[in-house]
Amino acid sequence: MTAGLQLREQLVGWWTPEEAPDVDDVGQYLEAADAGETAGRPLNFELTLSTPDVERLIDDLSAPLDVNGTLAIGGLLDDATAVAGAVMQLVVPDDAVDPDVQHMRYHLPLPEAGLHVDGFKVLTEGDLTQLWGASTTLYVTVHRGGPDGAIVGRGVARIDPARFAHQLGTIEITGEDRELRRLALLARFGAAFFGALWDDYGTVIHRSTRLRRNSQPRGHRQLDVPQREVIGYRTADGNDLRLTRYRGGDRGPVVLVHGMGANPLTYTLDTIQPNLLEYLVAHRFDVWLQEWRGSTVLPTALTQFDGDAVARFDHPAAEAAIRDATGRRDIHWVTHCVGSMTWMMAVLGGWTTPASVVFSQVGAHPVAPTLTKLKVGVWAPNILRALGVKLLTTDSYDDESRGARIFDQLLRFHPVPRDERCDSAVCRRLAFIYGIAMHHAAVDEATHESLHELFGVTDLTMMAHLARCARAERLVTADGADAYLPHVERAKLPMTFVSGAHNLVWVPESTRRDYEWLVSELGPDGFTRVVLKQHGHQDTFMGAEAYEQAFPAVLDHLARAGC
Numbered sequence: 041m042t043a044g045l046q047l048r049e050q051l052v053g054w055w056t057p058e059e060a061p062d063v064d065d066v067g068q069y070l071e072a073a074d075a076g077e078t079a080g081r082p083l084n085f086e087l088t089l090s091t092p093d094v095e096r097l098i099d100d101l102s103a104p105l106d107v108n109g110t111l112a113i114g115g116l117l118d119d120a121t122a123v124a125g126a127v128m129q130l131v132v133p134d135d136a137v138d139p140d141v142q143h144m145r146y147h148l149p150l151p152e153a154g155l156h157v158d159g160f161k162v163l164t165e166g167d168l169t170q171l172w173g174a175s176t177t178l179y180v181t182v183h184r185g186g187p188d189g190a191i192v193g194r195g196v197a198r199i200d201p202a203r204f205a206h207q208l209g210t211i212e213i214t215g216e217d218r219e220l221r222r223l224a225l226l227a228r229f230g231a232a233f234f235g236a237l238w239d240d241y242g243t244v245i246h247r248s249t250r251l252r253r254n255s256q257p258r259g260h261r262q263l264d265v266p267q268r269e270v271i272g273y274r275t276a277d278g279n280d281l282r283l284t285r286y287r288g289g290d291r292g293p294v295v296l297v298h299g300m301g302a303n304p305l306t307y308t309l310d311t312i313q314p315n316l317l318e319y320l321v322a323h324r325f326d327v328w329l330q331e332w333r334g335s336t337v338l339p340t341a342l343t344q345f346d347g348d349a350v351a352r353f354d355h356p357a358a359e360a361a362i363r364d365a366t367g368r369r370d371i372h373w374v375t376h377c378v379g380s381m382t383w384m385m386a387v388l389g390g391w392t393t394p395a396s397v398v399f400s401q402v403g404a405h406p407v408a409p410t411l412t413k414l415k416v417g418v419w420a421p422n423i424l425r426a427l428g429v430k431l432l433t434t435d436s437y438d439d440e441s442r443g444a445r446i447f448d449q450l451l452r453f454h455p456v457p458r459d460e461r462c463d464s465a466v467c468r469r470l471a472f473i474y475g476i477a478m479h480h481a482a483v484d485e486a487t488h489e490s491l492h493e494l495f496g497v498t499d500l501t502m503m504a505h506l507a508r509c510a511r512a513e514r515l516v517t518a519d520g521a522d523a524y525l526p527h528v529e530r531a532k533l534p535m536t537f538v539s540g541a542h543n544l545v546w547v548p549e550s551t552r553r554d555y556e557w558l559v560s561e562l563g564p565d566g567f568t569r570v571v572l573k574q575h576g577h578q579d580t581f582m583g584a585e586a587y588e589q590a591f592p593a594v595l596d597h598l599a600r601a602g603c
Contacts, residue, residue: 043216043225045094045105051085051178055113055195062181062191066162069179073196076114083180083197084112086120089128094213094225098232101131111150111157113182116192123148130233131163146178147187155192156183261310265321273361275333275353279340282331283361286317289324291603293366295358297330299377299578300506301498303337304329306376309494309582311486316374316581319591325598326366330358334378336496344501346518347378347509351385359392370395372603374594376581377401377545378506385515387531388524396534396601398594400580402546403537404525405553408510409476409544460544466491476544479576482583494578513553528561536568536597538590540575568597 054076060068076082087109097103107126112118129145146159159178176199183189211229213222269285283295284304296307296316307316307329320327332354333340362371373394375383380399386392388404460476477495480488505518515524535558537551548571555569570593575583580590 042093042095043221044090044092044214045097045225045229046088046090046210046212046214048210049085049087049089049199051083051087051197051199053083053178053180053195053197055081055083055180055182055193057081057115057193059191066179069194069196072194076195080114081195082112082114083195084120085178085197086110087123087126087128090214092215094229097130098225098228101232102129102133104129107146107148111148113155113157113193116182117150117153117155121150121153124151125149144178149186154185156185156187156189157181158183158187159197261313263308263310264314264318271361271365273357275357277349277353279333279353281333281340281354281357282335282338283358284329284331285365286321286327286329288321288327290326291324291598292326292372293328293362293368294320294325294372294374294598294603295328295330295362297332297373297375297379297383298335299379300334300502301336301341301495302377302578303335303494303496304331305494306578306581307374309487309490311484311490312582312584312586314587314591316586316591316594319587320594323595325603328362330355332358332379332382334499334502341497341499344499346501346505347382347385348505348518350382351389352391355383355386356391359394369393370603372396372598372601374398375400377577378502381406381506381509381515384531385524387533388515388527390527390530394533396536396597396603398536398538398597399551399554400538401540401543401577402550403535403554404515405513405550405557406506406509406515407513407547407550407553409547466495477577478579479540479542479574479583482540482542482575482579482585484584487582487584494582525557528558531558532562532566534566534597534601536570536593536600538570538572538580538593540577540580541571541573542576545577566600568600 054073056072056076056079058072062068087107089105089107091097091103091105097105104127107123107128109126110120110122112120126146126148128147129143131142132145133142134145142163144161144163146157148157148159149155150157158181161176161178178197180195180197182192182194184192211226213225216222216225265286266288269287271283271285272280273283274280296304298304298306309315314322317327317329331338332350333343333345334350335341359371363369371394373383373396375397377400380402381404383392383394383397384399384403387394387397460478460480477491478488501518508518508520509515512520514522517523537554539546539548539551541548551569551571555567558567572580572589572593574585574589580586583590
């Protein structure tokens with residue numbers, strides 16, 4: 041038994057009676073619709089599209105779908121009238137003038153009324169901003185009798201965004217009881233249909249540029265720092281992690297902590313000069329780089345873990361190792377993103393006793409932008425885990441599988457603010473997984489092209505924990521318990537909260553709530569908040585001019601902390 045496909049479609053619009061012949065210009069339809077709206081002549085389509093053989097449709101998108109439903113044509117058919125023997129074609133390359141133009145075709149007989157309605161949507165080359173209008177705008181001609189009969193009128197019907205969102209949910213595979221088989225067929229149909237649209241849309245701008253697997257590695261400049269010392273440390277739950285030390289002087293120690301799916305290049309990238317490591321070394325600090333289990337250059341990045349484990353095991357073990365190596369208890373920490381969240385967990389959990397902490401972008405109150413809220417609201421990480429996905433990666437290579445290429449193309453539909461759009465598939469994967477990772481105006485081209493060096497795999501167990509925190513807009517355990525914020529008294533130490541004004545991973549409201557919470561609970565002494573007007577998220581420490589704003593904010597914090 042073959043599997044089929046079914047979806048529903050509702051379009052509304054306006055029409056005008058006219059007998060003028062077709063002049064092959066959509067303007068003719070738009071003018072008729074405008075006149076019909078003024079005169080109050082509505083169009084209403086309630087249609088169900090189906091095929092008993094979805095695999096045939098996947099192989100040939102011009103294969104006809106059966107159409108059932110009703111049409112209402114104000115002033116002509118005021119009551120909804122059933123179609124009979126109607127068909128629709130998803131993609132038809134039938135334009136006689138321009139071979140780059142394709143159509144969606146509707147042939148809708150209304151035998152009870154003695155009418156026939158033809159409709160078409162126009163698919164032509166353009167960018168993704170044009171795709172919405174093209175795929176949801178139906179140009180309509182009403183004939184007397186059959187498709188070759190006299191023209192009665194013209195108009196335009198459209199799908200509005202609210203209906204479109206609902207109608208996407210009506211797409212279903214029929215005649216197949218096996219859930220995994222239904223999901224596989226639905227994915228194949230989506231790849232085939234949207235693949236046809238990808239050939240046309242998004243190719244003028246907003247391309248998908250992937251990395252070349254066998255390209256020559258870029259040249260690196262020599263950092264202006266002392267010889268590094270690499271020190272391994274082991275956590276109580278058996279993970280081997282790494283610290284790297286640069287003895288710039290006797291101030292400190294100061295430890296730099298990366299975020300999730302990242303690594304210490306956040307602070308050591310050679311495309312900016314100076315980077316934060318060089319800046320602190322120049323100010324005579326004993327600088328350390330902590331790699332916790334999420335570091336993309338450690339094998340532990342490929343394992344499954346949550347923020348509770350990082351806070352309970354990784355950070356205390358790093359603190360103990362540095363104290364053993366230096367004989368110092370007053371260790372200062374500069375943390376970023378999930379590194380900040382897990383260090384706040386470690387402090388509030390009572391597992392660490394830092395001398396001071398800089399929290400970059402977020403601390404105890406992760407507030408996400410609207411799009412991220414929508415993703416976590418539908419439990420997206422949990423859904424991916426249920427489907428067997430354990431890891432996501434920001435890397436995108438030119439020789440990847442067809443599925444990976446389809447994923448990159450799908451991300452071209454992922455909303456990105458106009459000022460943050462670019463051609464990089466890596467950048468769009470970052471936006472999908474975390475949010476807009478950087479304010480593009482703040483980074484230079486060399487840094488933007490090096491993003492794949494800074495990021496990599498992300499495990500979905502951690503992402504599910506972060507999603508739970510984002511929904512609560514406060515730190516909670518992986519199972520949702522409110523185990524951290526009740527211990528606010530443990531946060532009585534010098535803290536500086538830094539936000540980029542353009543941050544679209546954790547919005548600046550995150551650090552505002554942290555600062556106000558601590559001042560309210562513990563008083564103002566020791567707490568500072570800084571908002572960097574020209575920065576976003578990751579570019580706080582790797583922006584082309586980070587040394588002018590962000591780095592001095594770190595230096596000021598260390599001075600206030602007596603370091």
